[in-house]
Amino acid sequence: MPIAAHKLQYIRHLLQGGFFLLFLVAPVLDIFRFDLTQGHAILFGMPWTLGLDDFVDGRIGPTQAAANVILRGFLPLLLVGGILIWTAWRYGRLYCGWLCPHFSVVERINRLMQRASGKPSMWEQEMLPERQPDGRVWRRNRFYWLLTVLAAAGFALLWAVSLLSYLLPPLELWHNLLTASLTPNQARFIGVASGLLFVDFMFARHLFCRFGCAVGLFQSLAWMANPRAMVVGFDKARAPACSSCNSACDNACPMRLRPRSIKRRMFTCTECAQCIHACEQVQHDNPQGGLLHWVDGAAALPVVSGRSMPRPKSSQVADPHTGRSTPWKNTSDNSGIA
DSSP states (O other): OOOOHHHHHHHHHHHHHHHHHHHHHTTTTTSEEEETTTTEEEETTEEEOOOHHHHHTTSSOHHHHHHHHIIIIIHHHHHHHHHHHHHHHHHOSHHHHHTOHHHHHHHHHHHHHHHHHSSSSTTOSSOOOSBOTTSOBOOOOTHHHHHHHHHHHHHHHHHHHHHHHTTSOHHHHHHHHHTTOOOHHHHHHHHHHHHHHHHIIIIITHHHHHHTOHHHHHHHHHHHTOTTSOEEEEOGGGGGGGGGSOOHHHHHOTTOOOTTSOGGGGTTOOOOOHHHHHHHHHTTTOTTOOSEEEEOGGGGHHHHHOOOOOOOSSSEEEOTTTOOEEEOOOOOOOSOOO
């Protein structure tokens, strides 16, 4: 039985929060980091080197040195990259929507900016409806601009310090920061990185995710290469039910996409399922449920092509919700609603 969209969002937020916490504490706990002062990586508290020092000192030959580089360097990278690409090929950009610490910041600041200006981004052309999918009304409140700026600045500083802690001894770095005794190089890095990240969090956010993130791009390319991959499908046969909605699914998308479109127009979809959740909320009194669902396999093919499925031999088909026969309607044209 499929998990309800609101439960999926609860699980997703827990995973996002957990991974963001891991992002912060991984270097502090020596789970993973590359220490510039020692010149090698640290993995679960143990030094992780390529063993080239032994080659330089003559303790091993070139064959063993090459094997060390492959086994300790290339293979771990290929393994991690392979898992990421396979997941994206099968399920889309799950890492982005469910784990990525940058995307979790994007979502939070989007909501704050929407409360402040009525738009989730400064580049949005039109303000979003005040009425939310769950029935709540969000009135514009300029006080949220202060919260937006503080959140962007706070996350930028936290990100900058955390990134530097992957390269320098984290306890020493945090001590220097809290006691205002940063070295000039540490202060320069944190200052420049915080400034760039503040610009990103205030002005770019989802635009960086769509056009500037290499990790996201490769996931999208892998996803597009699999026409049977999981994708959001729209039940167009029930499109009239959308007439009472204010395009809640479009408004909910943090990447500013249109979920009722064909797959190529959803190239950067993060599979966050917020559109599905919004539709479920709007249609909560509808016994047939929402019009958006995850589909995969053969059911995903029409979303890719935008073409209609062949008409069945019988002009009557069974309604999956009631079991009664009804006139056949095409439910596979996901070209979107004009």
